[in-house]
Amino acid sequence: MRGTSIVAIGDPLVRADGRAKVTGTAKYSAEFPVRDLASASLVMSTISSGRVSATDTTAAERAPGVLAVITPANAIRLPGTERRLALLQDDQVFYQNQPIAMVVAETLEAAQHGASLVIPRYEPRPAKLDFLAGFASSYPSTHNGEPGDQSWGDVDAGLAAASVTIDEVYTTPIQHHNPMEPHATIAQWDGDHVLVYDATQHITGLQEKTAKVFAVPKENVWSHVMLAALAAKQVKRPVKLVLERPQMFGPVGARPRTHQHVTLGAADDGKLTAIRHQVHTNTSLIEDYLESAAFPTRVMYSCPNISTQSRLVQLNLGTPTYMRAPGVATGTFAIEVAMDELAYALKMDPLELRLRNYAEVDPHSGQPFTEKHLRECYQRAAARFGWSNRKHEPRSTREGVELIGWGMATETYPGKNLPASALVRFQPNGRILVASGTQEIGTGNYTVLTEVAAAVLRVPAASIDARLGDTNLPPAPISAGSMSTASITPAVKTAAENARRMLIALAVADQASPLHQARLEDVAFEDGRVSLKADASKGEEFAAILKRNGNRPVEAMASAEPKLDTQKTPCHSFGAVFAEVAVDADLGMTRVRRVVAVYDVGKLVNHLTARSQFIGGIVWGISLALQEDTHVD
Amino acid sequence: MCVALAALDATIRVQGRNGERRIPMADFHRLPGDTPEIDTNLKPGELILSIDLPPSPYAGHSSYLKIRDRASYEFALVSVAAALELDGETIRSARIALGGVAHKPWRVEAAERVLIGKKATPGLFQAAGREAITGARPYRENGFKVEMVRRGVARALAQAAGVA
Numbered sequence: 055m056r057g058t059s060i061v062a063i064g065d066p067l068v069r070a071d072g073r074a075k076v077t078g079t080a081k082y083s084a085e086f087p088v089r090d091l092a093s094a095s096l097v098m099s100t101i102s103s104g105r106v107s108a109t110d111t112t113a114a115e116r117a118p119g120v121l122a123v124i125t126p127a128n129a130i131r132l133p134g135t136e137r138r139l140a141l142l143q144d145d146q147v148f149y150q151n152q153p154i155a156m157v158v159a160e161t162l163e164a165a166q167h168g169a170s171l172v173i174p175r176y177e178p179r180p181a182k183l184d185f186l187a188g189f190a191s192s193y194p195s196t197h198n199g200e201p202g203d204q205s206w207g208d209v210d211a212g213l214a215a216a217s218v219t220i221d222e223v224y225t226t227p228i229q230h231h232n233p234m235e236p237h238a239t240i241a242q243w244d245g246d247h248v249l250v251y252d253a254t255q256h257i258t259g260l261q262e263k264t265a266k267v268f269a270v271p272k273e274n275v276w277s278h279v280m281l282a283a284l285a286a287k288q289v290k291r292p293v294k295l296v297l298e299r300p301q302m303f304g305p306v307g308a309r310p311r312t313h314q315h316v317t318l319g320a321a322d323d324g325k326l327t328a329i330r331h332q333v334h335t336n337t338s339l340i341e342d343y344l345e346s347a348a349f350p351t352r353v354m355y356s357c358p359n360i361s362t363q364s365r366l367v368q369l370n371l372g373t374p375t376y377m378r379a380p381g382v383a384t385g386t387f388a389i390e391v392a393m394d395e396l397a398y399a400l401k402m403d404p405l406e407l408r409l410r411n412y413a414e415v416d417p418h419s420g421q422p423f424t425e426k427h428l429r430e431c432y433q434r435a436a437a438r439f440g441w442s443n444r445k446h447e448p449r450s451t452r453e454g455v456e457l458i459g460w461g462m463a464t465e466t467y468p469g470k471n472l473p474a475s476a477l478v479r480f481q482p483n484g485r486i487l488v489a490s491g492t493q494e495i496g497t498g499n500y501t502v503l504t505e506v507a508a509a510v511l512r513v514p515a516a517s518i519d520a521r522l523g524d525t526n527l528p529p530a531p532i533s534a535g536s537m538s539t540a541s542i543t544p545a546v547k548t549a550a551e552n553a554r555r556m557l558i559a560l561a562v563a564d565q566a567s568p569l570h571q572a573r574l575e576d577v578a579f580e581d582g583r584v585s586l587k588a589d590a591s592k593g594e595e596f597a598a599i600l601k602r603n604g605n606r607p608v609e610a611m612a613s614a615e616p617k618l619d620t621q622k623t624p625c626h627s628f629g630a631v632f633a634e635v636a637v638d639a640d641l642g643m644t645r646v647r648r649v650v651a652v653y654d655v656g657k658l659v660n661h662l663t664a665r666s667q668f669i670g671g672i673v674w675g676i677s678l679a680l681q682e683d684t685h686v687d
Numbered sequence: 688m689c690v691a692l693a694a695l696d697a698t699i700r701v702q703g704r705n706g707e708r709r710i711p712m713a714d715f716h717r718l719p720g721d722t723p724e725i726d727t728n729l730k731p732g733e734l735i736l737s738i739d740l741p742p743s744p745y746a747g748h749s750s751y752l753k754i755r756d757r758a759s760y761e762f763a764l765v766s767v768a769a770a771l772e773l774d775g776e777t778i779r780s781a782r783i784a785l786g787g788v789a790h791k792p793w794r795v796e797a798a799e800r801v802l803i804g805k806k807a808t809p810g811l812f813q814a815a816g817r818e819a820i821t822g823a824r825p826y827r828e829n830g831f832k833v834e835m836v837r838r839g840v841a842r843a844l845a846q847a848a849g850v851a
Binding site for chain 1: 841
């Protein structure tokens, strides 16, 4: 019975934190009970550009329950402040909905009421909000250290040699992500130690940033939102700051607008002779963020002449940010629609066109990919979808008032990982702890930690507790770029193996153990027991060993470094997505009727959580294409 | 729902401190005027007892069209309630109400009159759609709704007549 519950890597283990989440018992950042907690409420700018010349705080300060009204006039000075963070250190306004004051009060209601009584006076400057007009003063930039511009071959010559060319502009709008959990922070100072509860993608990164902004030692900080920490420091009480839904539009980023000029050249047989992908995208006046929309074009198709270019346009908007999947969602949209247009110009099946330009090796470096199974993705997805029954002619399939369209596209995403660490601890109570300073943002890290530890140690998942979300734990990277599982699980594996070795060593050294003086290599850890490989009856539960040895846990911490130099060995995920869409020909109502997608993303640690992520990606793609558009007025 | 009720001449029966009264559906909701905070003509203390639908000559030929971005969890961009009283192929009377275009369900009686006494054809329904948007005053961000109403009215009438 016990043996049947052993976990193997890839098993569709259900979410370790699923029950807590669906029953409402999972604790979110705003829900941690803290004694003497005050509430903060932000006042946001109603102009896009200029300065706050004066702020009348008289009424707010007199309002019941208000502890402090914090403006640039009285905010404590922060040693390591950054203008982009808008930490009330100066009177400048760079975007509408920028925090310009903060009211701290005994209750949320008192804070919100106080904030409503703050009267800012503005000296507006003309705001830069015309995206197209900003092209003239646009400038190059980088994304995570990678160049925004990269070209090889001779695109002009490639276009001159082409039989067919496509030259089109594709645009995507500003889009905001609004998670159900609001941005929420609780900050509590104790001397120069600050404890921060926060909803974040990267607890360690925020810890480092908080330490820098407040110039306190990093190990004395837990993680961040600076304004809550500032408020807590100023009123000398713990403070909770939860962004209200309207405050999500500006200070916490969005997917920026893109304008993508794509030029393709191809020979009669469909072989690409040139690709040019020029991207204009907006950033703010306070920080450069480049939406890397031109980047996927560098790995998608085999072509001797490729030019990718990125230009930033400064606008009086909040700084854009990484939104699923940064650069790739926007960029593949443009290049893939251009490929479809090319297929029609060539009178060629869109899938056939992609197969004729299949990149067997990385188009830029000429190096082979670590692995690439995109061809199989195309074949399997096409077969499941029934692509061979497709009619090429536009508007050729109709059901009642609806036109039915079939389309497909290629997906790609960089395969990266970062250094990470984890610990595994055998506990005297018979349970095993696996822990890492990562965070759970819905992607399944509790489950993945549990699964890998259980599989390595050959114990049931139910005997494992996973812990994360605490910067006192061994550090782990940001939950972004589809890197977490690949980064953390090697550390978990090594930590588990090391802890097991220590446990066995303890057993054979223990005179009271039935394994006393056995050779290490003759002892196994199976199903929670340390026993002889040759005679499993000779052994005992690991908790018994710990109890006899001071009732102390046995624990090992391990770090894992990326093994692969992705500069030299290109590593990318690929996928093929096929969709059937119905459009009401008169009323324009658009309905995605089915999507078939097949992905090549390497080894799955958990098929269930991976499937959830694929479905989530498809839903985001549908939403990007059909639903979302932030209007700036 | 309110749009369909407006098309079908429903009345709202309410009970207040001073007894019962009936409010025609078309008069139940208010335009904003100088009191945008008051949505309906319900008085303080009044409770809705029932919504009464009269026996309807339109029961056999009606349609409700909801034009929206998603198939579910979405308000209508424009909705159209259309109902026809038919004598063979001839329209004796008609009801058309719109949603998503005003602060209340919007009856378009001029478009209804276009139909009376005529033969139910797609061409006639297009004419009713054109009449429905006469005098429409869109704002900067909702101009698309005018054309959507024109087409939606034609579609809903065609569905009601069973010729869609």
